[in-house]
Amino acid sequence: MSHPESPDYVRTSLAAAMTLGFEQGTFFRGAQLYCINLLLTYRNGCAGACAYCGLKRTRTSSMGSGEGSFIRVQWPTYRLDEVIQGMKSARCQHVERVCISMVTNPRAINDILVINKKIRASLNLPLSSLIAPSTTIDRNWLKQLRESGTDRVGIAIDAATPEIFDELRGRGVNGPHRWDRYWEIVNASCEVFGHSNVGIHLIVGIGETEEEMAQMFQRCADLGVGVHLFSHYPETTPCEKNLRQTPIGQYRRMQMLRHLIIRGITQFGKLSFNSEGQLIAFGVSEETLREQICTGTPFRTTGCPGRTLEVACNRPYANCTPFQAYMGEFRNYPFALQAKDLEVVQRQLWDYRQDSVAPTIEVAENFIAEGD
Numbered sequence: 001m002s003h004p005e006s007p008d009y010v011r012t013s014l015a016a017a018m019t020l021g022f023e024q025g026t027f028f029r030g031a032q033l034y035c036i037n038l039l040l041t042y043r044n045g046c047a048g049a050c051a052y053c054g055l056k057r058t059r060t061s062s063m064g065s066g067e068g069s070f071i072r073v074q075w076p077t078y079r080l081d082e083v084i085q086g087m088k089s090a091r092c093q094h095v096e097r098v099c100i101s102m103v104t105n106p107r108a109i110n111d112i113l114v115i116n117k118k119i120r121a122s123l124n125l126p127l128s129s130l131i132a133p134s135t136t137i138d139r140n141w142l143k144q145l146r147e148s149g150t151d152r153v154g155i156a157i158d159a160a161t162p163e164i165f166d167e168l169r170g171r172g173v174n175g176p177h178r179w180d181r182y183w184e185i186v187n188a189s190c191e192v193f194g195h196s197n198v199g200i201h202l203i204v205g206i207g208e209t210e211e212e213m214a215q216m217f218q219r220c221a222d223l224g225v226g227v228h229l230f231s232h233y234p235e236t237t238p239c240e241k242n243l244r245q246t247p248i249g250q251y252r253r254m255q256m257l258r259h260l261i262i263r264g265i266t267q268f269g270k271l272s273f274n275s276e277g278q279l280i281a282f283g284v285s286e287e288t289l290r291e292q293i294c295t296g297t298p299f300r301t302t303g304c305p306g307r308t309l310e311v312a313c314n315r316p317y318a319n320c321t322p323f324q325a326y327m328g329e330f331r332n333y334p335f336a337l338q339a340k341d342l343e344v345v346q347r348q349l350w351d352y353r354q355d356s357v358a359p360t361i362e363v364a365e366n367f368i369a370e371g372d
Contacts, residue, residue: 003043004077007111007118010100011039011075012083015316019095020086022078028322031334034306035097035128035313036087040111041077046103048132049175050158051168052206052243054235055103073318080115084122096306098123099154099313101130104176109136113148120149128304128313130154130201133185134176142185142192152304153189154228156201157182160208160216168206186225195224199304204254205232205246209277213254217261218268227258228302231319231331245320248329249351252299253279255332256349259298260284278352296337299330299345 017023019033027033046055087095100115102108116127129150131137145153159165162179169177189198200220204213220227231246260266260282270283282289292298306312319331328344337345 004079005042006040006080006107007114008080009041009077010080010083010115011041011077013037013039013075013315013318014073015318017076017078019092020083021089021091022082022086023076027316027334028325029335031314031316032094033314033316033334034095034309034311035099035303035315036083036092036095037099037101037313037315038083038115039075039101040103040105040108040115042103042105042107044105046105047176048104048169049173050177051173052203052232052235080118084119087123087125095125095312096309097126097128097304097312099128099130099304102132104132104134106134106136108132109134109141113144116145116148116150126151126304126306126312128152128154130156131185131189132156133182135181137185139188139192142188146192151193152197152199153193154199154201154304155182155186155189157186158201158203159206160202160213164207186223190223190225196226199226199228201228201230203230203232204251206243209273210250210253210257210279211271211273211277214257214261214268214271214273214279217258221261221264226302227262228304228313229255229258229332233319233331244355246331247351247353247355248331248348249353250278251331252345252349252351256289256293256298257282258302259292265292293346293349294342296333296342296345299333299337299341301332301334 012020014023015033016036016038018025019036048055086092087098098119100112102112112129116129119127127149129145131153133155157165159168165177165179166172169175170179186198186200202213202216217227231251232243234243234245257279261268265288266283271279272281274280301311301314303311303313303315314334315332316334317325320329330341333341
């Protein structure tokens with residue numbers, strides 16, 4: 001039997017498959033997924049070789065065949081028609097967005113247009129596209145993407161510096177991606193879709209210092225684009241750099257800082273760092289910092305909005321296991337934080353340990369006692 005390929009087939013995140021009713025399971029603490037995430041799929045997979053990515057072409061278990069995992073979870077393959085019918089069901093009444101992710105494959109630029117049009121003809125939902133800037137993408141294609149139904153574009157730059165980008169995504173791994181090319185497409189996307197409708201994906205913990213990530217946040221804020229933040233979550237197959245899961249304190253500080261810089265509450269020039277490039281002052285008063293922490297918003301998932309939600313693409317447990325979340329190490333909270341969550345994140349914010357460590361017994365007992 002030939003491998004099912006896009007545009008007739010797509011892969012879905014496990015969370016989306018559960019929401020659609022295609023897979024069994026429940027979400028920890030009653031979380032709900034508000035965006036159906038779809039991924040293009042091909043027999044020969046993705047041409048990228050990104051060192052930290054489960055889709056890379058050199059991975060021993062073929063992602064092109066639909067086997068194995070991506071971000072440590074299964075991404076099962078279904079007929080697009082089946083997915084569309086699932087989104088029409090009562091199970092998905094709460095869903096407020098669809099996001100379609102390309103892979104680096106020459107067929108993807110046409111197939112995403114076909115899929116967009118088919119979804120748009122059947123569903124009245126906003127569409128996001130996570131695009132892979134190849135040499136064949138240009139301003140005219142971006143216009144076609146917009147005309148096919150996409151209202152927001154995401155671009156996964158991932159790395160905070162050109163050196164890390166080149167080492168992990170470009171020449172360092174014999175990969176096709178180039179830093180300057182990605183930024184060309186960011187700028188072109190801003191022209192076609194509007195700055196506020198472009199989001200840049202960044203991964204914390206792939207070799208950058210906190211100071212370097214802070215500079216990237218400021219660059220994005222100055223450009224007027226959004227930042228969708230991820231904590232590095234090592235795949236089950238080895239990464240060439242043997243990168244570990246991002247220390248929780250580092251991620252908390254970067255979540256907080258992204259929130260403050262993107263909202264114009266602070267600026268890079270007001271920040272303070274220690275000799276290791278770790279953030280030690282946010283450039284705001286203690287009162288302002290406390291007020292922003294207590295909203296809980298900085299620690300929630302960042303992504304594209306829905307019709308009523310500030311963030312529809314909330315990706316429950318995409319950066320950690322449910323067990324880690326249970327033990328107090330949520331990476332991106334997929335719902336509003338409770339008082340006990342705020343207590344935990346405030347302690348984690350000032351944790352400067354370099355390794356990602358197990359939650360304290362105190363935190364674990366607190367969560368276990370709640371019986372969530």
